[in-house]
Amino acid sequence: MAGAATAAAAAAAVATATAASSTKLSSSTPYLTSSSTFSSSTTIPPPVTMLSSQLPWTPDSPMQIGFVGAGRMAEAIAMGIIVSGKVEANNVMASAPSDKNLWHFQNLGCRTTHSNTEVLQNCNIVFFATKPHILPIVLAEVSPAVTRKHVLVSVAAGVSLHTLEKLLPPKSRVLRIMPNLPCRVQEGAVVMARGRHAEKCETEYLQNLLSVCGLCEEVPEAYINIHTGLSGSGVAYVCMFSEALAEGAIKLGMPSGLAHQIAAQTLLGAAKLLLQSGQHPAQLRSEVCTPGGTTIYGLHALEQGGLRAAAMNAVEAATRRAQELNKQ
Numbered sequence: 340m341a342g343a344a345t346a347a348a349a350a351a352a353v354a355t356a357t358a359a360s361s362t363k364l365s366s367s368t369p370y371l372t373s374s375s376t377f378s379s380s381t382t383i384p385p386p387v388t389m390l391s392s393q394l395p396w397t398p399d400s401p402m403q404i405g406f407v408g409a410g411r412m413a414e415a416i417a418m419g420i421i422v423s424g425k426v427e428a429n430n431v432m433a434s435a436p437s438d439k440n441l442w443h444f445q446n447l448g449c450r451t452t453h454s455n456t457e458v459l460q461n462c463n464i465v466f467f468a469t470k471p472h473i474l475p476i477v478l479a480e481v482s483p484a485v486t487r488k489h490v491l492v493s494v495a496a497g498v499s500l501h502t503l504e505k506l507l508p509p510k511s512r513v514l515r516i517m518p519n520l521p522c523r524v525q526e527g528a529v530v531m532a533r534g535r536h537a538e539k540c541e542t543e544y545l546q547n548l549l550s551v552c553g554l555c556e557e558v559p560e561a562y563i564n565i566h567t568g569l570s571g572s573g574v575a576y577v578c579m580f581s582e583a584l585a586e587g588a589i590k591l592g593m594p595s596g597l598a599h600q601i602a603a604q605t606l607l608g609a610a611k612l613l614l615q616s617g618q619h620p621a622q623l624r625s626e627v628c629t630p631g632g633t634t635i636y637g638l639h640a641l642e643q644g645g646l647r648a649a650a651m652n653a654v655e656a657a658t659r660r661a662q663e664l665n666k667q
């Protein structure tokens with residue numbers, strides 16, 4: 340079937356990309372002291388059926404995962420959990436107003452619908468991945484179908500747990516995550532915070548589910564908007580930096596395709612060095628700098644251009660915007 344073949348090709352492409360980039364921090368990591376490893380997909384945990392008897396489903400009825408909103412972020416998460424084998428595609432359902440976005444999910448072998456309520460009626464854990472300003476409308480629409488068995492996960496930037504709980508029936512089990520687009524290739528960075536009526540076993544389940552998408556940590560809700568500014572949006576900052584590096588090479592005569600490929604590989608290599616060595620970036624930077632050599636001249640030009648201040652301002656500006664989104 341064409342759809343299945345496309346899904347298999349997509350899965351193969353992502354699996355290849357992921358396998359090539361899978362890394363695991365050494366246990367003696369001195370600098371990055373996160374409690375969780377940064378491993379991406381070197382060892383795929385067994386498919387999740389159930390983590391705790393408190394969760395509202397039984398071992399012989401596998402988790403049904405829903406996505407209300409089937410756009411870029413929903414598809415990235417779905418791709419991560421399906422391609423990794425964590426969840427079967429036919430246990431995933433997505434809704435959107437039109438088929439424009441749903442075909443991604445259909446290609447993966449997921450169920451799709453134009454009815455958001457149907458997702459609630461068929462799924463235990465539901466990700467809300469519409470744009471922030473649409474979310475209140477959607478939550479009002481599906482609230483009659485929300486029960487205590489549901490675990491509701493908002494992906495929307497800026498929308499606080501307090502707002503989410505106000506928009507949902509009392510005692511709804513709500514969590515908030517902030518992922519980023521590299522979840523699509525299982526190299527994402529995801530943080531989550533728990534609402535008043537969600538329990539530890541739900542965050543443990545969600546962390547177990549999303550760990551195949553990359554780094555996944557529970558944090559105080561105050562960090563979620565900062566993570567949005569740093570990493571949710573940060574992927575775009577890195578893309579802009581990669582583009583600019585390549586354009587420097589293109590200006591000097593290197594063909595565009597090669598320049599962009601080398602720029603992206605340089606960012607990937609530096610990131611893997613940082614994550615695997617646990618070194619502070621300044622430490623690694625000093626290892627590249629030969630006294631009187633090329634690097635210090637390039638770094639001086641970056642300092643003259645205000646790169647550090649610009650990067651700090653970017654994180655702060657995007658974080659402030661996330662805070663504003665909750666006031667809309």
Ligand SMILES: NC(=O)C1=CN([C@@H]2O[C@H](COP(=O)(O)OP(=O)(O)OC[C@H]3O[C@@H](n4cnc5c(N)ncnc54)[C@H](O)[C@@H]3O)[C@@H](O)[C@H]2O)C=CC1
Pocket residue numbers: 407408409410411412413434435436437440455468469470471473476477494495496517518519520571572
């Ligand atoms: N794109 C990214 O890198 C990240 C996005 N997010 C958040 O994820 C959410 C989605 O963002 P994207 O996927 O980029 O947007 P998108 O525009 O790609 O997807 C939005 C989806 O919502 C659907 N939609 C619109 N109205 C709807 C309705 N009434 N009912 C159901 N579905 C409806 C659209 O058809 C589309 O499928 C946003 O809240 C954003 O803040 C979070 C982290 C990263």
Ligand SMILES: O=C(O)[C@@H]1CCC=N1
Pocket residue numbers: 496567571572
């Ligand atoms: O730009 C946005 O609002 C979304 C949230 C983080 C990345 N994209």
